[in-house]
Amino acid sequence: MRIAVYPGSFDPLTNGHIDILEKTSKLFDKIIIAVVHNVTKTALFSLDERKSMILESTRHLNNIEVECFSGLLAAYVKEKNACAIIRGLRTVTDFEYEMHMALMNKVLIPEVETIFIIATHSNIFVSSSGVKEAALLGGDVSSLVPPAVFNGLTEKIKQMK
Numbered sequence: 001m002r003i004a005v006y007p008g009s010f011d012p013l014t015n016g017h018i019d020i021l022e023k024t025s026k027l028f029d030k031i032i033i034a035v036v037h038n039v040t041k042t043a044l045f046s047l048d049e050r051k052s053m054i055l056e057s058t059r060h061l062n063n064i065e066v067e068c069f070s071g072l073l074a075a076y077v078k079e080k081n082a083c084a085i086i087r088g089l090r091t092v093t094d095f096e097y098e099m100h101m102a103l104m105n106k107v108l109i110p111e112v113e114t115i116f117i118i119a120t121h122s123n124i125f126v127s128s129s130g131v132k133e134a135a136l137l138g139g140d141v142s143s144l145v146p147p148a149v150f151n152g153l154t155e156k157i158k159q160m161k
């Protein structure tokens with residue numbers, strides 16, 4: 001079975017992430033979305049909130065699993081018996097960061113390949129941080145995120161007031 005891990009903060013999931021998942025779910029037997037606790041980023045949603053919005057938004061894809069994890073990605077990928085790590089690329093800035101991470105993982109787990117998927121042109125500007133910022137300032141982000149995430153954002157903003 002060809003298993004791939006798609007790690008990320010997903011705070012929250014956007015249509016850009018969905019695009020990457022729709023493309024890669026055809027290439028692998030199973031994709032494990034690993035929702036990572038990133039210590040360098042302040043999260044708006046808890047790991048469980050992110051997980052439940054992802055589950056709701058990926059119902060149309062039948063080979064997706066969602067897990068939360070913290071720790072070393074290489075160890076997690078090995079434990080899951082995955083043959084690939086999936087990452088999305090939007091800009092040159094993404095590329096520099098991603099290349100370093102892929103090279104580091106190549107040292108730690110040489111048997112695993114990092115697969116880069118280029119963002120669809122209409123999603124190149126879409127980021128979780130941009131979506132959060134616009135939504136918190138009252139912008140309509142409904143065209144940038146799945147409905148479950150839009151509802152989650154609306155609820156979260158209501159609670160914060």
Ligand code: ADP
Nearest residue numbers: 007008009010011016017087088089119123126
């Ligand atoms: P991280 O904190 O690991 O960067 P993100 O949730 O921001 O977590 O992103 C997870 C992965 O999805 C990264 O590889 C990122 O480049 C990719 N990604 C994020 N937004 C998009 C998008 N709009 N189109 C394509 N890939 C994206």
